[in-house]
Amino acid sequence: MKTSDTDAAVRALKPSTTTSVADSTWSDLADDIVAVSATDSGEVPQRPVRNSRPRLVLAGAFSLLIVGVVAASVVRSPGQDQPRALSFTDSGSSVIVRVVDPNADPKRLNAEFKAMGLKVKVEAVAVSAPWVGTFVGYSLPDYKKENLKVLVPGEKCSGTLDASDPGCQEGVEVPKSLESWAEIQFGRAAHKGEMYRHFSSNIDDPGEVLAGVKFRGLTIAELKPILAARDLTIEQFQAAGSPTDAPPISTPPDTWYVHDAISYVAGEVRLEVAETK
Secondary structure (H helix, E strand, C coil): CCCCHHHHHHHHHCCCCCCCHHHHHHHHHHHHHHHHHHHHCCCCCCCCCHHHHHHHHHHHHHHHHHHHHHHHHCCCCCCCCCCCCCEEEECEEEEEEECCCCHHHHHHHHHHHHHCCCCHHHHHHEEEEHHCCCCEEEEEECCCCCEEEECCCCCCCCCCCCCCCCCCCCEEEECCCCCCEEEEEEEEEECCCCCCCCCCCCCCCCCCCCCCCCCCCHHHHHHHHHHHCCCEEEEEECCCCCCCCCCCECCCCCEEEEEEEECEEHHHHHEEECCCE
């Protein structure tokens, strides 16, 4: 399986995409070729007199040559095409798979895994905002710890890349020897009212619904307009310090203080409150 990921390496080189060639370049190239041809025939090379017609003929020939070279570099043989939603890198006994298009349809991801001959099926699951477009987990019928590994940005990347490069983002390492079908969970945006299958540890972590908001220690009255501005509603209240599976409490006065918050459902928050700070 030839799955070398050259796209990220090419990006690192920052190649020029300019295709225009100056008239003087065509002329000089034409003169040099004529001079080389004369040398090969045993004649003394001389700088030829320039005229427009040979230059145009040679320009057309070189244009065809350049088109042929570009086509040869873009068109690949069957089985060698690099997928557009995912990138695959051969690392010996395993294949490193990274998400290139976080908005890709799961059907497209499944098709690309199948095209690469990997026994992987992708399931789209509802996640909070920071996890959209990433692999958030996996399951195997015959689970073995070494069988599959979810990769964080920057992990197992080429030495020329870093975590900010699209070719070095979240991914998964799939062994070539995988015998059982693996199911990988791919994060999609949750619909309002839908329960998350995956979310961050804290509701104010980067990208989460209360990111950057210093809400702990505010009263319920002070927090309500902040929640409303973010189109969030209060799902229920819990007594601060109680177990996560404790039953909710009845609606407390707005003068109570917020100790913490969590969101299990898109668009809703659960507040942990107490009468004092």
